[in-house]
Amino acid sequence: MFSGVMRSDGVQLHIVFSRLHHGPDMPVIATPDLANEDVNGFTLSGVDPGRRAVVTVSYGRGNDPHGIRSMSSKEYRTASREIHEQHHLEHRKSLPLPPAPGPPLPYHTMAEIETNTPMAATADPLTIRESIHHKLLCSESALAFYDTSHARSRFELRKGQQRAIAMTANYITTGSKKYNRSCRVKRHTRRNRKQRKRKAQRRRQVRQSRLKAEYDDIVQCIERLSAARDQQAYHMDQLLRVSLDDPMSLQPRSRSVTQRQAFAVSLNEALDMHVSGHDHATTTLTTEIEELEEQKQAIQRQYLTSSGQR
Structure with missing residues:
Protein backbone atom coordinates (compact mmCIF):
# COMPACT_ATOMS: atom_id res chain seq x y z
CA MET A 1 0.00 0.00 0.00
CA PHE A 2 1.05 3.55 -0.65
CA SER A 3 0.21 6.87 0.96
CA GLY A 4 0.15 10.06 -1.04
CA VAL A 5 0.44 13.73 -0.15
CA MET A 6 -0.27 16.65 -2.44
CA ARG A 7 1.30 20.03 -1.64
CA SER A 8 0.68 23.23 -3.56
CA ASP A 9 1.73 26.87 -3.20
CA GLY A 10 -0.89 28.11 -5.65
CA VAL A 11 1.38 27.73 -8.67
CA GLN A 12 3.13 24.39 -8.39
CA LEU A 13 1.74 21.02 -7.32
CA HIS A 14 3.93 18.39 -5.64
CA ILE A 15 2.73 14.81 -5.24
CA VAL A 16 4.69 12.70 -2.74
CA PHE A 17 4.21 8.92 -2.49
CA SER A 18 5.52 6.75 0.29
CA ARG A 19 5.19 3.05 1.05
CA LEU A 20 3.33 2.26 4.25
CA HIS A 21 5.25 0.33 6.86
CA HIS A 22 3.98 -3.19 7.45
CA GLY A 23 4.06 -4.46 10.98
CA PRO A 24 2.29 -4.26 14.29
CA ASP A 25 0.40 -1.07 15.03
CA MET A 26 2.09 1.55 17.16
CA PRO A 27 0.78 1.66 20.72
CA VAL A 28 -1.65 4.46 21.51
CA ILE A 29 -1.08 6.05 24.91
CA ALA A 30 -3.98 7.81 26.63
CA THR A 31 -4.01 9.93 29.77
CA PRO A 32 -5.28 7.14 32.09
CA ASP A 33 -2.27 5.03 31.07
CA LEU A 34 0.09 7.47 32.81
CA ALA A 35 0.72 7.10 36.51
CA ASN A 36 0.73 10.09 38.82
CA GLU A 37 4.49 10.00 39.24
CA ASP A 38 4.88 10.25 35.47
CA VAL A 39 3.19 13.65 35.29
CA ASN A 40 4.43 15.21 38.50
CA GLY A 41 6.43 18.35 37.74
CA PHE A 42 4.84 18.79 34.32
CA THR A 43 2.04 21.08 33.19
CA LEU A 44 -0.39 20.40 30.42
CA SER A 45 -0.17 22.86 27.57
CA GLY A 46 -1.99 23.35 24.31
CA VAL A 47 -0.09 24.73 21.35
CA ASP A 48 -1.83 26.52 18.50
CA PRO A 49 -0.25 28.65 15.76
CA GLY A 50 -3.16 31.07 15.79
CA ARG A 51 -4.01 33.55 13.03
CA ARG A 52 -1.63 36.43 13.77
CA ALA A 53 0.85 34.67 16.02
CA VAL A 54 3.68 32.29 15.25
CA VAL A 55 2.69 30.18 18.25
CA THR A 56 0.15 30.46 21.07
CA VAL A 57 0.40 28.31 24.20
CA SER A 58 -2.19 27.80 26.93
CA TYR A 59 -1.11 26.33 30.28
CA GLY A 60 -3.30 24.73 32.91
CA ARG A 61 -6.21 22.36 33.19
CA GLY A 62 -9.70 22.37 34.54
CA ASN A 63 -12.26 25.11 34.30
CA ASP A 64 -10.07 27.84 35.80
CA PRO A 65 -8.65 30.58 33.53
CA HIS A 66 -5.48 29.44 31.83
CA GLY A 67 -2.34 31.43 31.27
CA ILE A 68 -1.74 32.21 27.60
CA ARG A 69 1.60 33.07 26.02
CA SER A 70 1.94 34.02 22.39
CA MET A 71 4.66 35.23 20.06
CA SER A 72 3.36 37.39 17.24
CA SER A 73 4.78 37.20 13.75
CA LYS A 74 5.97 40.82 14.01
CA GLU A 75 7.94 40.05 17.17
CA TYR A 76 9.38 36.95 15.53
CA ARG A 77 10.52 38.89 12.45
CA THR A 78 11.97 41.62 14.66
CA ALA A 79 13.98 39.07 16.62
CA SER A 80 15.29 37.45 13.44
CA ARG A 81 16.07 40.84 11.78
CA GLU A 82 14.46 39.49 8.63
CA ILE A 83 12.91 42.85 7.70
CA HIS A 84 16.22 44.67 8.14
CA GLU A 85 18.08 42.25 5.87
CA GLN A 86 15.25 42.33 3.33
CA HIS A 87 15.36 46.14 3.15
CA HIS A 88 19.13 45.99 2.76
CA LEU A 89 18.80 43.49 -0.10
CA GLU A 90 16.12 45.58 -1.82
CA HIS A 91 18.39 48.62 -1.57
CA ARG A 92 21.24 46.66 -3.15
CA LYS A 93 18.96 45.51 -5.96
CA SER A 94 18.06 49.12 -6.76
CA LEU A 95 21.74 50.09 -7.22
CA PRO A 96 23.47 49.88 -10.63
CA LEU A 97 24.81 46.46 -11.52
CA PRO A 98 28.54 45.81 -11.23
CA PRO A 99 30.42 45.39 -14.52
CA ALA A 100 30.24 41.86 -15.90
CA PRO A 101 31.77 40.23 -18.99
CA GLY A 102 29.59 39.64 -22.00
CA PRO A 103 27.30 41.73 -24.17
CA PRO A 104 25.63 44.76 -22.57
CA LEU A 105 22.19 44.12 -21.10
CA PRO A 106 19.11 46.34 -21.41
CA TYR A 107 18.78 46.24 -17.60
CA HIS A 108 20.60 48.50 -15.16
CA THR A 109 19.67 46.99 -11.79
CA MET A 110 19.12 43.54 -10.36
CA ALA A 111 15.51 44.49 -9.58
CA GLU A 112 14.86 45.06 -13.29
CA ILE A 113 16.36 41.67 -14.16
CA GLU A 114 14.21 39.82 -11.63
CA THR A 115 11.10 41.78 -12.59
CA ASN A 116 11.47 40.96 -16.29
CA THR A 117 12.32 37.27 -15.77
CA PRO A 118 9.58 35.10 -17.34
CA MET A 119 7.81 32.79 -14.92
CA ALA A 120 9.14 29.23 -15.14
CA ALA A 121 6.17 27.65 -13.33
CA THR A 122 4.22 26.95 -16.48
CA ALA A 123 3.49 24.10 -18.87
CA ASP A 124 4.11 26.21 -21.98
CA PRO A 125 7.42 25.10 -23.59
CA LEU A 126 7.88 28.50 -25.22
CA THR A 127 7.64 30.31 -21.88
CA ILE A 128 10.05 27.85 -20.27
CA ARG A 129 12.50 28.36 -23.14
CA GLU A 130 12.24 32.15 -22.78
CA SER A 131 12.83 31.90 -19.04
CA ILE A 132 15.94 29.75 -19.51
CA HIS A 133 17.25 32.08 -22.22
CA HIS A 134 16.71 35.12 -19.98
CA LYS A 135 18.49 33.49 -17.03
CA LEU A 136 21.45 32.42 -19.15
CA LEU A 137 21.67 35.88 -20.70
CA CYS A 138 21.75 37.56 -17.28
CA SER A 139 23.78 34.86 -15.52
CA GLU A 140 27.02 36.87 -15.45
CA SER A 141 25.31 39.87 -13.89
CA ALA A 142 23.46 37.66 -11.40
CA LEU A 143 26.68 35.90 -10.37
CA ALA A 144 28.44 39.25 -10.03
CA PHE A 145 25.60 40.52 -7.82
CA TYR A 146 25.24 37.41 -5.64
CA ASP A 147 28.96 37.09 -4.99
CA THR A 148 30.80 36.25 -1.77
CA SER A 149 29.67 39.51 -0.16
CA HIS A 150 26.10 38.22 -0.29
CA ALA A 151 27.10 35.30 1.97
CA ARG A 152 27.27 37.67 4.94
CA SER A 153 23.62 38.60 4.52
CA ARG A 154 22.61 34.93 4.29
CA PHE A 155 24.70 34.17 7.38
CA GLU A 156 22.99 36.98 9.29
CA LEU A 157 19.60 35.62 8.24
CA ARG A 158 20.58 32.16 9.46
CA LYS A 159 21.72 33.53 12.81
CA GLY A 160 18.51 35.53 13.05
CA GLN A 161 16.41 32.41 12.47
CA GLN A 162 18.26 30.53 15.19
CA ARG A 163 17.97 33.50 17.55
CA ALA A 164 14.23 33.87 16.91
CA ILE A 165 13.58 30.14 17.42
CA ALA A 166 15.57 30.09 20.66
CA MET A 167 13.87 33.24 21.88
CA THR A 168 10.40 31.86 21.12
CA ALA A 169 11.13 28.52 22.79
CA ASN A 170 12.55 30.25 25.87
CA TYR A 171 9.55 32.53 26.19
CA ILE A 172 7.02 29.72 25.77
CA THR A 173 8.70 27.26 28.12
CA THR A 174 9.93 29.56 30.90
CA GLY A 175 7.64 32.56 30.51
CA SER A 176 10.58 34.93 30.72
CA LYS A 177 10.43 38.41 29.26
CA LYS A 178 10.87 38.72 25.53
CA TYR A 179 13.43 41.48 26.09
CA ASN A 180 15.62 41.37 29.18
CA ARG A 181 17.43 44.62 29.87
CA SER A 182 19.97 42.92 32.11
CA CYS A 183 21.24 40.98 29.09
CA ARG A 184 22.59 44.17 27.59
CA VAL A 185 26.32 44.65 27.96
CA LYS A 186 26.83 48.07 29.52
CA ARG A 187 30.15 48.57 27.76
CA HIS A 188 28.52 47.95 24.39
CA THR A 189 25.56 50.12 25.39
CA ARG A 190 27.81 53.09 26.15
CA ARG A 191 29.75 52.50 22.95
CA ASN A 192 26.58 52.28 20.89
CA ARG A 193 25.20 55.41 22.53
CA LYS A 194 28.37 57.32 21.66
CA GLN A 195 28.28 55.99 18.11
CA ARG A 196 24.65 57.05 17.71
CA LYS A 197 25.48 60.48 19.09
CA ARG A 198 28.42 60.91 16.70
CA LYS A 199 26.32 59.75 13.75
CA ALA A 200 23.54 62.17 14.71
CA GLN A 201 26.07 64.99 14.94
CA ARG A 260 7.62 117.38 -34.97
CA GLN A 261 4.20 116.96 -33.34
CA ALA A 262 3.67 113.66 -35.18
CA PHE A 263 7.07 112.50 -33.96
CA ALA A 264 6.18 113.49 -30.40
CA VAL A 265 2.92 111.53 -30.59
CA SER A 266 4.69 108.42 -31.94
CA LEU A 267 7.35 108.74 -29.25
CA ASN A 268 4.75 108.99 -26.50
CA GLU A 269 2.94 105.91 -27.81
CA ALA A 270 6.20 103.97 -27.89
CA LEU A 271 7.01 105.16 -24.37
CA ASP A 272 3.59 104.03 -23.16
CA MET A 273 4.23 100.53 -24.52
Missing part, protein backbone atom coordinates in the same frame (compact mmCIF):
# COMPACT_ATOMS: atom_id res chain seq x y z
CA ARG A 202 27.50 64.16 11.51
CA ARG A 203 24.01 64.01 9.99
CA ARG A 204 23.16 67.35 11.63
CA GLN A 205 26.35 68.93 10.27
CA VAL A 206 25.62 67.65 6.76
CA ARG A 207 22.05 68.93 6.96
CA GLN A 208 23.19 72.33 8.23
CA SER A 209 25.84 72.58 5.50
CA ARG A 210 23.22 71.83 2.87
CA LEU A 211 20.85 74.42 4.34
CA LYS A 212 23.63 77.02 4.49
CA ALA A 213 24.53 76.39 0.84
CA GLU A 214 20.87 76.78 -0.17
CA TYR A 215 20.60 79.95 1.92
CA ASP A 216 23.69 81.51 0.30
CA ASP A 217 22.42 80.62 -3.17
CA ILE A 218 19.04 82.24 -2.47
CA VAL A 219 20.70 85.39 -1.06
CA GLN A 220 22.83 85.72 -4.21
CA CYS A 221 19.74 85.29 -6.41
CA ILE A 222 17.89 87.98 -4.44
CA GLU A 223 20.83 90.36 -4.81
CA ARG A 224 21.03 89.78 -8.56
CA LEU A 225 17.28 90.26 -9.05
CA SER A 226 17.26 93.42 -6.91
CA ALA A 227 20.19 94.85 -8.87
CA ALA A 228 18.42 94.09 -12.17
CA ARG A 229 15.22 95.74 -10.93
CA ASP A 230 17.09 98.87 -9.73
CA GLN A 231 19.07 99.11 -12.96
CA GLN A 232 15.93 98.81 -15.06
CA ALA A 233 14.19 101.48 -12.98
CA TYR A 234 17.20 103.82 -13.35
CA HIS A 235 17.34 103.46 -17.13
CA MET A 236 13.59 103.90 -17.41
CA ASP A 237 13.76 107.08 -15.34
CA GLN A 238 16.54 108.49 -17.51
CA LEU A 239 14.62 107.67 -20.69
CA LEU A 240 11.46 109.33 -19.44
CA ARG A 241 13.37 112.38 -18.24
CA VAL A 242 14.96 112.95 -21.63
CA SER A 243 11.88 112.16 -23.69
CA LEU A 244 9.06 113.77 -21.75
CA ASP A 245 10.71 117.12 -20.92
CA ASP A 246 10.44 118.41 -24.49
CA PRO A 247 9.92 115.66 -27.08
CA MET A 248 9.66 118.16 -29.92
CA SER A 249 13.17 119.42 -29.18
CA LEU A 250 14.57 116.07 -30.25
CA GLN A 251 13.76 116.93 -33.89
CA PRO A 252 15.66 119.50 -35.95
CA ARG A 253 14.02 122.91 -36.24
CA SER A 254 14.18 122.69 -40.03
CA ARG A 255 11.21 120.34 -39.93
CA SER A 256 7.72 121.66 -39.72
CA VAL A 257 5.72 121.83 -36.53
CA THR A 258 3.33 119.19 -37.84
CA GLN A 259 6.17 116.71 -38.40
CA HIS A 274 7.71 100.53 -23.00
CA VAL A 275 6.34 101.69 -19.64
CA SER A 276 3.79 98.85 -19.70
CA GLY A 277 6.55 96.32 -20.39
CA HIS A 278 8.68 97.91 -17.67
CA ASP A 279 5.84 97.65 -15.15
CA HIS A 280 5.24 93.99 -16.04
CA ALA A 281 8.95 93.16 -15.71
CA THR A 282 9.18 95.03 -12.40
CA THR A 283 6.14 93.18 -11.05
CA THR A 284 7.63 89.83 -12.10
CA LEU A 285 10.97 90.63 -10.45
CA THR A 286 9.26 91.82 -7.27
CA THR A 287 7.12 88.66 -7.06
CA GLU A 288 10.17 86.45 -7.55
CA ILE A 289 12.08 88.35 -4.85
CA GLU A 290 9.19 87.97 -2.40
CA GLU A 291 9.00 84.20 -3.03
CA LEU A 292 12.75 83.89 -2.50
CA GLU A 293 12.48 85.89 0.72
CA GLU A 294 9.84 83.46 2.02
CA GLN A 295 12.02 80.52 1.03
CA LYS A 296 14.99 82.13 2.79
CA GLN A 297 12.98 82.54 5.99
CA ALA A 298 11.85 78.90 5.80
CA ILE A 299 15.48 77.78 5.48
CA GLN A 300 16.40 79.95 8.46
CA ARG A 301 13.72 78.26 10.55
CA GLN A 302 14.93 74.80 9.46
CA TYR A 303 18.51 75.73 10.34
CA LEU A 304 17.52 77.00 13.79
CA THR A 305 15.40 73.91 14.39
CA SER A 306 18.25 71.56 13.45
CA SER A 307 20.65 73.57 15.63
CA GLY A 308 18.32 73.27 18.60
CA GLN A 309 18.09 69.46 18.36
CA ARG A 310 20.62 67.77 20.59
Whole structure:
Protein backbone atom coordinates (compact mmCIF):
# COMPACT_ATOMS: atom_id res chain seq x y z
CA MET A 1 0.00 0.00 0.00
CA PHE A 2 1.05 3.55 -0.65
CA SER A 3 0.21 6.87 0.96
CA GLY A 4 0.15 10.06 -1.04
CA VAL A 5 0.44 13.73 -0.15
CA MET A 6 -0.27 16.65 -2.44
CA ARG A 7 1.30 20.03 -1.64
CA SER A 8 0.68 23.23 -3.56
CA ASP A 9 1.73 26.87 -3.20
CA GLY A 10 -0.89 28.11 -5.65
CA VAL A 11 1.38 27.73 -8.67
CA GLN A 12 3.13 24.39 -8.39
CA LEU A 13 1.74 21.02 -7.32
CA HIS A 14 3.93 18.39 -5.64
CA ILE A 15 2.73 14.81 -5.24
CA VAL A 16 4.69 12.70 -2.74
CA PHE A 17 4.21 8.92 -2.49
CA SER A 18 5.52 6.75 0.29
CA ARG A 19 5.19 3.05 1.05
CA LEU A 20 3.33 2.26 4.25
CA HIS A 21 5.25 0.33 6.86
CA HIS A 22 3.98 -3.19 7.45
CA GLY A 23 4.06 -4.46 10.98
CA PRO A 24 2.29 -4.26 14.29
CA ASP A 25 0.40 -1.07 15.03
CA MET A 26 2.09 1.55 17.16
CA PRO A 27 0.78 1.66 20.72
CA VAL A 28 -1.65 4.46 21.51
CA ILE A 29 -1.08 6.05 24.91
CA ALA A 30 -3.98 7.81 26.63
CA THR A 31 -4.01 9.93 29.77
CA PRO A 32 -5.28 7.14 32.09
CA ASP A 33 -2.27 5.03 31.07
CA LEU A 34 0.09 7.47 32.81
CA ALA A 35 0.72 7.10 36.51
CA ASN A 36 0.73 10.09 38.82
CA GLU A 37 4.49 10.00 39.24
CA ASP A 38 4.88 10.25 35.47
CA VAL A 39 3.19 13.65 35.29
CA ASN A 40 4.43 15.21 38.50
CA GLY A 41 6.43 18.35 37.74
CA PHE A 42 4.84 18.79 34.32
CA THR A 43 2.04 21.08 33.19
CA LEU A 44 -0.39 20.40 30.42
CA SER A 45 -0.17 22.86 27.57
CA GLY A 46 -1.99 23.35 24.31
CA VAL A 47 -0.09 24.73 21.35
CA ASP A 48 -1.83 26.52 18.50
CA PRO A 49 -0.25 28.65 15.76
CA GLY A 50 -3.16 31.07 15.79
CA ARG A 51 -4.01 33.55 13.03
CA ARG A 52 -1.63 36.43 13.77
CA ALA A 53 0.85 34.67 16.02
CA VAL A 54 3.68 32.29 15.25
CA VAL A 55 2.69 30.18 18.25
CA THR A 56 0.15 30.46 21.07
CA VAL A 57 0.40 28.31 24.20
CA SER A 58 -2.19 27.80 26.93
CA TYR A 59 -1.11 26.33 30.28
CA GLY A 60 -3.30 24.73 32.91
CA ARG A 61 -6.21 22.36 33.19
CA GLY A 62 -9.70 22.37 34.54
CA ASN A 63 -12.26 25.11 34.30
CA ASP A 64 -10.07 27.84 35.80
CA PRO A 65 -8.65 30.58 33.53
CA HIS A 66 -5.48 29.44 31.83
CA GLY A 67 -2.34 31.43 31.27
CA ILE A 68 -1.74 32.21 27.60
CA ARG A 69 1.60 33.07 26.02
CA SER A 70 1.94 34.02 22.39
CA MET A 71 4.66 35.23 20.06
CA SER A 72 3.36 37.39 17.24
CA SER A 73 4.78 37.20 13.75
CA LYS A 74 5.97 40.82 14.01
CA GLU A 75 7.94 40.05 17.17
CA TYR A 76 9.38 36.95 15.53
CA ARG A 77 10.52 38.89 12.45
CA THR A 78 11.97 41.62 14.66
CA ALA A 79 13.98 39.07 16.62
CA SER A 80 15.29 37.45 13.44
CA ARG A 81 16.07 40.84 11.78
CA GLU A 82 14.46 39.49 8.63
CA ILE A 83 12.91 42.85 7.70
CA HIS A 84 16.22 44.67 8.14
CA GLU A 85 18.08 42.25 5.87
CA GLN A 86 15.25 42.33 3.33
CA HIS A 87 15.36 46.14 3.15
CA HIS A 88 19.13 45.99 2.76
CA LEU A 89 18.80 43.49 -0.10
CA GLU A 90 16.12 45.58 -1.82
CA HIS A 91 18.39 48.62 -1.57
CA ARG A 92 21.24 46.66 -3.15
CA LYS A 93 18.96 45.51 -5.96
CA SER A 94 18.06 49.12 -6.76
CA LEU A 95 21.74 50.09 -7.22
CA PRO A 96 23.47 49.88 -10.63
CA LEU A 97 24.81 46.46 -11.52
CA PRO A 98 28.54 45.81 -11.23
CA PRO A 99 30.42 45.39 -14.52
CA ALA A 100 30.24 41.86 -15.90
CA PRO A 101 31.77 40.23 -18.99
CA GLY A 102 29.59 39.64 -22.00
CA PRO A 103 27.30 41.73 -24.17
CA PRO A 104 25.63 44.76 -22.57
CA LEU A 105 22.19 44.12 -21.10
CA PRO A 106 19.11 46.34 -21.41
CA TYR A 107 18.78 46.24 -17.60
CA HIS A 108 20.60 48.50 -15.16
CA THR A 109 19.67 46.99 -11.79
CA MET A 110 19.12 43.54 -10.36
CA ALA A 111 15.51 44.49 -9.58
CA GLU A 112 14.86 45.06 -13.29
CA ILE A 113 16.36 41.67 -14.16
CA GLU A 114 14.21 39.82 -11.63
CA THR A 115 11.10 41.78 -12.59
CA ASN A 116 11.47 40.96 -16.29
CA THR A 117 12.32 37.27 -15.77
CA PRO A 118 9.58 35.10 -17.34
CA MET A 119 7.81 32.79 -14.92
CA ALA A 120 9.14 29.23 -15.14
CA ALA A 121 6.17 27.65 -13.33
CA THR A 122 4.22 26.95 -16.48
CA ALA A 123 3.49 24.10 -18.87
CA ASP A 124 4.11 26.21 -21.98
CA PRO A 125 7.42 25.10 -23.59
CA LEU A 126 7.88 28.50 -25.22
CA THR A 127 7.64 30.31 -21.88
CA ILE A 128 10.05 27.85 -20.27
CA ARG A 129 12.50 28.36 -23.14
CA GLU A 130 12.24 32.15 -22.78
CA SER A 131 12.83 31.90 -19.04
CA ILE A 132 15.94 29.75 -19.51
CA HIS A 133 17.25 32.08 -22.22
CA HIS A 134 16.71 35.12 -19.98
CA LYS A 135 18.49 33.49 -17.03
CA LEU A 136 21.45 32.42 -19.15
CA LEU A 137 21.67 35.88 -20.70
CA CYS A 138 21.75 37.56 -17.28
CA SER A 139 23.78 34.86 -15.52
CA GLU A 140 27.02 36.87 -15.45
CA SER A 141 25.31 39.87 -13.89
CA ALA A 142 23.46 37.66 -11.40
CA LEU A 143 26.68 35.90 -10.37
CA ALA A 144 28.44 39.25 -10.03
CA PHE A 145 25.60 40.52 -7.82
CA TYR A 146 25.24 37.41 -5.64
CA ASP A 147 28.96 37.09 -4.99
CA THR A 148 30.80 36.25 -1.77
CA SER A 149 29.67 39.51 -0.16
CA HIS A 150 26.10 38.22 -0.29
CA ALA A 151 27.10 35.30 1.97
CA ARG A 152 27.27 37.67 4.94
CA SER A 153 23.62 38.60 4.52
CA ARG A 154 22.61 34.93 4.29
CA PHE A 155 24.70 34.17 7.38
CA GLU A 156 22.99 36.98 9.29
CA LEU A 157 19.60 35.62 8.24
CA ARG A 158 20.58 32.16 9.46
CA LYS A 159 21.72 33.53 12.81
CA GLY A 160 18.51 35.53 13.05
CA GLN A 161 16.41 32.41 12.47
CA GLN A 162 18.26 30.53 15.19
CA ARG A 163 17.97 33.50 17.55
CA ALA A 164 14.23 33.87 16.91
CA ILE A 165 13.58 30.14 17.42
CA ALA A 166 15.57 30.09 20.66
CA MET A 167 13.87 33.24 21.88
CA THR A 168 10.40 31.86 21.12
CA ALA A 169 11.13 28.52 22.79
CA ASN A 170 12.55 30.25 25.87
CA TYR A 171 9.55 32.53 26.19
CA ILE A 172 7.02 29.72 25.77
CA THR A 173 8.70 27.26 28.12
CA THR A 174 9.93 29.56 30.90
CA GLY A 175 7.64 32.56 30.51
CA SER A 176 10.58 34.93 30.72
CA LYS A 177 10.43 38.41 29.26
CA LYS A 178 10.87 38.72 25.53
CA TYR A 179 13.43 41.48 26.09
CA ASN A 180 15.62 41.37 29.18
CA ARG A 181 17.43 44.62 29.87
CA SER A 182 19.97 42.92 32.11
CA CYS A 183 21.24 40.98 29.09
CA ARG A 184 22.59 44.17 27.59
CA VAL A 185 26.32 44.65 27.96
CA LYS A 186 26.83 48.07 29.52
CA ARG A 187 30.15 48.57 27.76
CA HIS A 188 28.52 47.95 24.39
CA THR A 189 25.56 50.12 25.39
CA ARG A 190 27.81 53.09 26.15
CA ARG A 191 29.75 52.50 22.95
CA ASN A 192 26.58 52.28 20.89
CA ARG A 193 25.20 55.41 22.53
CA LYS A 194 28.37 57.32 21.66
CA GLN A 195 28.28 55.99 18.11
CA ARG A 196 24.65 57.05 17.71
CA LYS A 197 25.48 60.48 19.09
CA ARG A 198 28.42 60.91 16.70
CA LYS A 199 26.32 59.75 13.75
CA ALA A 200 23.54 62.17 14.71
CA GLN A 201 26.07 64.99 14.94
CA ARG A 202 27.50 64.16 11.51
CA ARG A 203 24.01 64.01 9.99
CA ARG A 204 23.16 67.35 11.63
CA GLN A 205 26.35 68.93 10.27
CA VAL A 206 25.62 67.65 6.76
CA ARG A 207 22.05 68.93 6.96
CA GLN A 208 23.19 72.33 8.23
CA SER A 209 25.84 72.58 5.50
CA ARG A 210 23.22 71.83 2.87
CA LEU A 211 20.85 74.42 4.34
CA LYS A 212 23.63 77.02 4.49
CA ALA A 213 24.53 76.39 0.84
CA GLU A 214 20.87 76.78 -0.17
CA TYR A 215 20.60 79.95 1.92
CA ASP A 216 23.69 81.51 0.30
CA ASP A 217 22.42 80.62 -3.17
CA ILE A 218 19.04 82.24 -2.47
CA VAL A 219 20.70 85.39 -1.06
CA GLN A 220 22.83 85.72 -4.21
CA CYS A 221 19.74 85.29 -6.41
CA ILE A 222 17.89 87.98 -4.44
CA GLU A 223 20.83 90.36 -4.81
CA ARG A 224 21.03 89.78 -8.56
CA LEU A 225 17.28 90.26 -9.05
CA SER A 226 17.26 93.42 -6.91
CA ALA A 227 20.19 94.85 -8.87
CA ALA A 228 18.42 94.09 -12.17
CA ARG A 229 15.22 95.74 -10.93
CA ASP A 230 17.09 98.87 -9.73
CA GLN A 231 19.07 99.11 -12.96
CA GLN A 232 15.93 98.81 -15.06
CA ALA A 233 14.19 101.48 -12.98
CA TYR A 234 17.20 103.82 -13.35
CA HIS A 235 17.34 103.46 -17.13
CA MET A 236 13.59 103.90 -17.41
CA ASP A 237 13.76 107.08 -15.34
CA GLN A 238 16.54 108.49 -17.51
CA LEU A 239 14.62 107.67 -20.69
CA LEU A 240 11.46 109.33 -19.44
CA ARG A 241 13.37 112.38 -18.24
CA VAL A 242 14.96 112.95 -21.63
CA SER A 243 11.88 112.16 -23.69
CA LEU A 244 9.06 113.77 -21.75
CA ASP A 245 10.71 117.12 -20.92
CA ASP A 246 10.44 118.41 -24.49
CA PRO A 247 9.92 115.66 -27.08
CA MET A 248 9.66 118.16 -29.92
CA SER A 249 13.17 119.42 -29.18
CA LEU A 250 14.57 116.07 -30.25
CA GLN A 251 13.76 116.93 -33.89
CA PRO A 252 15.66 119.50 -35.95
CA ARG A 253 14.02 122.91 -36.24
CA SER A 254 14.18 122.69 -40.03
CA ARG A 255 11.21 120.34 -39.93
CA SER A 256 7.72 121.66 -39.72
CA VAL A 257 5.72 121.83 -36.53
CA THR A 258 3.33 119.19 -37.84
CA GLN A 259 6.17 116.71 -38.40
CA ARG A 260 7.62 117.38 -34.97
CA GLN A 261 4.20 116.96 -33.34
CA ALA A 262 3.67 113.66 -35.18
CA PHE A 263 7.07 112.50 -33.96
CA ALA A 264 6.18 113.49 -30.40
CA VAL A 265 2.92 111.53 -30.59
CA SER A 266 4.69 108.42 -31.94
CA LEU A 267 7.35 108.74 -29.25
CA ASN A 268 4.75 108.99 -26.50
CA GLU A 269 2.94 105.91 -27.81
CA ALA A 270 6.20 103.97 -27.89
CA LEU A 271 7.01 105.16 -24.37
CA ASP A 272 3.59 104.03 -23.16
CA MET A 273 4.23 100.53 -24.52
CA HIS A 274 7.71 100.53 -23.00
CA VAL A 275 6.34 101.69 -19.64
CA SER A 276 3.79 98.85 -19.70
CA GLY A 277 6.55 96.32 -20.39
CA HIS A 278 8.68 97.91 -17.67
CA ASP A 279 5.84 97.65 -15.15
CA HIS A 280 5.24 93.99 -16.04
CA ALA A 281 8.95 93.16 -15.71
CA THR A 282 9.18 95.03 -12.40
CA THR A 283 6.14 93.18 -11.05
CA THR A 284 7.63 89.83 -12.10
CA LEU A 285 10.97 90.63 -10.45
CA THR A 286 9.26 91.82 -7.27
CA THR A 287 7.12 88.66 -7.06
CA GLU A 288 10.17 86.45 -7.55
CA ILE A 289 12.08 88.35 -4.85
CA GLU A 290 9.19 87.97 -2.40
CA GLU A 291 9.00 84.20 -3.03
CA LEU A 292 12.75 83.89 -2.50
CA GLU A 293 12.48 85.89 0.72
CA GLU A 294 9.84 83.46 2.02
CA GLN A 295 12.02 80.52 1.03
CA LYS A 296 14.99 82.13 2.79
CA GLN A 297 12.98 82.54 5.99
CA ALA A 298 11.85 78.90 5.80
CA ILE A 299 15.48 77.78 5.48
CA GLN A 300 16.40 79.95 8.46
CA ARG A 301 13.72 78.26 10.55
CA GLN A 302 14.93 74.80 9.46
CA TYR A 303 18.51 75.73 10.34
CA LEU A 304 17.52 77.00 13.79
CA THR A 305 15.40 73.91 14.39
CA SER A 306 18.25 71.56 13.45
CA SER A 307 20.65 73.57 15.63
CA GLY A 308 18.32 73.27 18.60
CA GLN A 309 18.09 69.46 18.36
CA ARG A 310 20.62 67.77 20.59
